[in-house]
Amino acid sequence: MNSRVLVLNQNYEPLNICNVRRAFVLVFRGKAEVLELLAEPLVGVSQVYPRPSVIKLMYMVKRPRLMVRLSRREVFLRDNYTCQYCGYESRDMTVDHVVPRQRGGRHTWDNVVTACRRCNHRKGARTPADAHMNLIRQPRRPSPLHYFWWQQQGLNGAANGWRKFLPEPK
Numbered sequence: 001m002n003s004r005v006l007v008l009n010q011n012y013e014p015l016n017i018c019n020v021r022r023a024f025v026l027v028f029r030g031k032a033e034v035l036e037l038l039a040e041p042l043v044g045v046s047q048v049y050p051r052p053s054v055i056k057l058m059y060m061v062k063r064p065r066l067m068v069r070l071s072r073r074e075v076f077l078r079d080n081y082t083c084q085y086c087g088y089e090s091r092d093m094t095v096d097h098v099v100p101r102q103r104g105g106r107h108t109w110d111n112v113v114t115a116c117r118r119c120n121h122r123k124g125a126r127t128p129a130d131a132h133m134n135l136i137r138q139p140r141r142p143s144p145l146h147y148f149w150w151q152q153q154g155l156n157g158a159a160n161g162w163r164k165f166l167p168e169p170k
């Protein structure tokens with residue numbers, strides 16, 4: 001019961017991700033319909049159930065836009081584990097504050113980037129301009145769509161069928 005189900009709003013917009021149990025309840029109560037199933041069914045005590053991977057609500061839900069949480073992992077995912085100063089790619093990365101915190105830089109999406117240990121050490125507590133280091137691109141807050149993409153990537157095969165409902169984020 002631990003696989004994840006993509007929940008779409010009535011207008012097919014990705015809304016959130018829930019577990020299979022929650023998805024079953026929504027479908028059973030007539031609040032959602034199943035759009036995609038996973039190949040292997042759920043085997044219950046007395047019955048075999050199809051395993052949903054995407055459901056769509058039968059009604060429109062108005063809710064504030066999903067905000068992607070700012071954490072190390074999310075920063076690395078946004079930057080593809082690529083150093084935003086030299087382009088080096090690795091799983092062993094650090095988070096750099098573009099404007100250092102000692103100089104009033106905030107811990108916000110537009111002031112944090114992925115940096116390799118070497119660049120982070122070289123930059124120290126300086127701004128990119130002072131350190132003569134250029135950013136590959138300006139950091140931005142990821143869109144909610146990025147969040148769904150990253151979840152999908154982390155789930156691998158368990159997110160089969162999600163792709164067609166998730167346009168590629170820019």
Ligand SMILES: [Zn+2]
Pocket residue numbers: 083084085086087088115116117118119120
């Ligand atoms: Zn680097």
